[in-house]
Amino acid sequence: MNIQQYADYEKKLKDMSKEVATCRGCGRKLNGKPYYAGHTAYIPETNERAKVNHYGGFVCSERCDIKSSVELEVTMPGCNTIKGFNNLSTYAQQSIKRNWQN
Numbered sequence: 001m002n003i004q005q006y007a008d009y010e011k012k013l014k015d016m017s018k019e020v021a022t023c024r025g026c027g028r029k030l031n032g033k034p035y036y037a038g039h040t041a042y043i044p045e046t047n048e049r050a051k052v053n054h055y056g057g058f059v060c061s062e063r064c065d066i067k068s069s070v071e072l073e074v075t076m077p078g079c080n081t082i083k084g085f086n087n088l089s090t091y092a093q094q095s096i097k098r099n100w101q102n
């Protein structure tokens, strides 16, 4: 596709992502409205309620939950060495544990 078609395609994707819930970690589509719309989203395969990340946004798995928190905390001043769960803030760790440990 040419550059104009590509731009239209991207715009369409953006418009679509405004209407559907997506996982903040991997970007996959979920059943439901976007996080900011204040509704609940569900994992398509299992129909389970999508968990909410400590910093906001839906996540479809523990992996995506950790990834989302790492991606956010690494942007905080003095936190550029954060690589994984063990480097996250206590609050983010507790939130992830609450979401997935049971």
Ligand SMILES: [Zn+2]
Pocket: 023, 024, 025, 026, 027, 028, 059, 060, 061, 064
């Ligand atoms: Zn995900």
